[in-house]
Structures are given as structure tokens and as C-alpha cells.
Amino acid sequence: MIKLVGGENIISTDTDSIIYAIPNGASDPLNKEGGSLGPKTYCYKEELSPDEEKVVRKAKGVTINSEVDRKITFEAMKRMVDEALNGVEDRSMEEFGQFTMKRDKDHNVYAVQMKKQFRFTFNKRRVLPDGSTLPFGYCD
Numbered sequence: 001m002i003k004l005v006g007g008e009n010i011i012s013t014d015t016d017s018i019i020y021a022i023p024n025g026a027s028d029p030l031n032k033e034g035g036s037l038g039p040k041t042y043c044y045k046e047e048l049s050p051d052e053e054k055v056v057r058k059a060k061g062v063t064i065n066s067e068v069d070r071k072i073t074f075e076a077m078k079r080m081v082d083e084a085l086n087g088v089e090d091r092s093m094e095e096f097g098q099f100t101m102k103r104d105k106d107h108n109v110y111a112v113q114m115k116k117q118f119r120f121t122f123n124k125r126r127v128l129p130d131g132s133t134l135p136f137g138y139c140d
Contacts (some may be wrong), residue, residue, distance in 0.1 A: 004029045035081035038121040043077045062116065067096050071117055084120045085131055093119040 004012070005020045012019040022028055034044025040060035047053050055074045062068060071094045083091045095117050102112045125133040 026075065035078055036122070037077060037084075039081055039120070039124070041121070043074050045074065046064050059118065063098055065098075068098075071096055078121045081131075082124065084127060085129055087129075091120055 005018075009021045009023070010018065011021060032044040032046060034042060036042040038060070040058065041054065041131070043054050043057040045055055055070060057064070057077065059068075059072060062072070064072075076092075076094060080092055095115060098114050098116050100114055101111055102110045104110070110127065122133075125135055127133055
């Protein structure tokens with residue numbers, strides 16, 4: 001972050017957020033295309049150079065393997081956000097398998113194949129059509 005926004009422009013940081021100042025006349029160094037599907041689930045495009053960009057995808061509780069890499073793309077995540085903002089009733093969902101390790105009460109360890117569903121799950125706040133949010137119970 002210090003390289004991108006400059007240490008002198010950082011006002012405050014937290015584990016998952018940053019507040020920074022943009023000097024007059026400067027462009028926003030973090031103005032990226034992206035979106036969030038819920039807590040700790042997001043994607044964005046990062047410009048490395050004028051002709052090269054990197055796509056960053058994070059999904060809480062999901063290990064990115066080859067199957068997930070094919071199904072959970074930037075475009076798929078963007079489509080899911082757009083469906084939520086446009087009020088689509090039957091929203092898209094991706095289903096895929098994940099391996100996890102389980103332990104029983106006797107401390108035996110097992111490798112288990114699980115089916116996971118990936119979809120828009122932003123259920124902590126009301127999402128408005130413009131993408132902004134309000135807490136539940138908020139009144140104008």
C-alpha cells in the first residue's frame with residue numbers, strides 16, 4: 001500500500017481496510033474495477049503496467065484449486081454482484097467440490113470431499129441499487 005498511495009497519504013488502516021488521502025490533481029491509485037459478494041469474498045483487477053493487469057480473487061472458506069479457478073472468475077463474481085444490485089430473483093450460483101480434513105471424537109483424521117456453493121451472500125446490511133449499503137432497521 002505504501003508504494004501505491006504513498007506513506008504520507010495513509011490516514012488509517014485496519015485488517016481489511018485502508019483510509020488514505022488523494023492529493024489535489026492526482027488520480028486515485030486504487031481505483032480498480034471490482035466487487036464484493038459478502039464478508040471476505042471479493043475480486044478486483046490491479047494494473048501492473050499499461051499493458052498488464054492482475055486479477056485478485058478471495059473467497060472466504062474456499063481453497064482456490066483448478067476447478068474453482070475455472071468456475072469462480074472475475075466475470076462470474078461481477079455477474080453475481082450485478083444480479084444482486086438489479087434485484088434478480090433467481091441469482092446464479094456456482095457449485096464445486098473441496099477437500100477438507102475432519103477429525104472425529106477419537107481424534108482420527110479423515111480426508112472428506114465436500115460440495116460447496118458459491119453465491120452472493122451479503123446479508124449483514126441492506127444493499128441499495130447503487131451498491132451502497134445501510135444497516136438493517138435504518139430509517140430516513
